[in-house]
Amino acid sequence: MLTVICETPGLLRAQDRPKPTRAEDEVLLRVKRVGVCGTDLHIFTGNQPYLSYPRVMGHELSGIVEEVPADSSLAPGDMVYVMPYLSCGRCVACRQGKTNCCVNIQVLGVHRDGAFTEYLCVPQGFVHKVEGVSLDQAAMVEFLAIGAHAARRAGVRADQRVLVVGAGPIGMAAMIFCGLRGARVTALDTRRDRLDFCAAHLRTAACVEVGHDDEQRLAALTDGEFFDIVFDATGNPKAMERGFKFVAHGGTYVLISVVGGTISFADPEFHKRETTLLGSRNATTEDFETVLAAMRAGHIPDAALNTHRLRLAEVPDGFKDLLDPARGVVKAIVEC
Structure with a gap:
């Protein structure tokens, strides 16, 4: 064979x-x-x-x-x-x-x-x-289940402001299942073509291209409060570290990415927000069934x-x- x-x-x-x-x-x-x-x-x-x-x-x-x-x-x-x-x-x-x-x-x-x-x-x-x-x-089903698991692990709810950093397939999967839970999803990525795809096919509420003014644009989308839940799906240590600043006070940061190194963050900023930090790895049978049901429903x-x-x-x-x-x-x- x-x-x-x-x-x-x-x-x-x-x-x-x-x-x-x-x-x-x-x-x-x-x-x-x-x-x-x-x-x-x-x-x-x-x-x-x-x-x-x-x-x-x-x-x-x-x-x-x-x-x-x-x-x-x-x-x-x-x-x-x-x-x-x-x-x-x-x-x-x-x-x-x-x-x-x-x-x-x-x-x-x-x-x-x-x-x-x-x-x-x-x-x-x-x-x-x-x-x-x-x-x-x-x-x-498998890659979509990773996004479904991350959304479930974060407890995404309707009308929450969600930022997904990294518009590759895993990031897109997270966007899909956050959207199906009723969240208002913003995508952040370096590639305009990926963001255009998200806008056209994933019904994201907003798409922001990484650049000198991206932080200001993200702030403007949230009245300066930033996001209830931020997901990192970049696989880039610097992006993972930077994502902490986009979490609202009382918010949650979910690392779907895994990298072969150490990431760090500013403890005063982490504590003053009372940030919840989560890792999200792989998926379970429940998440696979969630994806299959969404597929059969045409979502x-x-x-x-x-x-x-x-x-x-x-x-x-x-x-x-x-x-x-x-x-x-x-x-x-x-x-x-």
């Missing part, structure tokens, strides 16, 4: 690997679609803190069941999505239902090989049948989000083009 491996940063190679043999508790899947995530781009560029090379990337996937255990509720031919965060079910986080931050988590495409391949074996507890959505949509502009496509065999040569801002990539989907 064709498999694409990231051997070292910047180097992808196609290999012919044997079709995997299913373990007793695993489901064998024929991979059909794989969404390309910011995590994959960071792996390719060498900026993913939890990874060692070589690695088969890809954790946003949908597929068709090929083989199942005898006691499985799934059957060959079922269309499925995969929860790519393989949690242990035993640790302190899992015992609280926080499987998204399991102590022993194994994320497909990061800690273990992922879906840039034709067949994949996954423990059956992480494979879920989907109905009422397409293979393309099913491959987009997700998935066709607009899927701006680019390529086949698995095209990935070694074509992947680097997805990093080019001039190509306007929002979400690329690989067809296997």
Whole structure:
């Protein structure tokens, strides 16, 4: 079977690997679609803190069941999505239902090989049948669930003023689900094309381009009070540090981004606001179900989000083009 491996940063190679043999508790899947995530781009560029090379990337996937255990509720031919965060079910986080931050988590495409391949074996507890959505949509559930989880974790409410810093796919996912909760969402980004996309397809209340007067413009949008909730989805340490100043007094700052370093903030400013600081990692089954319900209801502009496509065999040569801002990539989907 064709498999694409990231051997070292910047180097992808196609290999012919044997079709995997299913373990007793695993489901064998024929991979059909794989969404390309910011995590994959960071792996390719060498900026993913939890990874060692070589690695088969890809954790946003949908597929068709090929083989199942005898006691499985799934059957060959079922269309499925995969929860790519393989949690242990035993640790302190899992015992609280926080499987998204399991102590022993194994994320497909990061800690273990992922879906840039034709067949994949996954423990059956992480494979879920989907109905009422397409293979393309099913491959987009995971990144949207990260935004749904962040919005739920922050407790976003109707009419709150929300700022999302970083208008990449994860930031857009946060915008979508904050908007579905009734918040007034403002997007802040360096790229005008991304902001135009948010205005056209995500119904953001305002879009502000990073520049010399962006702080003044954000203040003007909020009568100088700034935002009840600020989300960072930039993956940029300086942006993450700067975001503290956009939080209103009594407000909440949510870091969806993860970086391989240390961020800092001014303690007097943090304390005088009584800021609530939250990390938001991955998503849970509840968040995946939230996304699927929104998709079935027609609330997700998935066709607009899927701006680019390529086949698995095209990935070694074509992947680097997805990093080019001039190509306007929002979400690329690989067809296997």
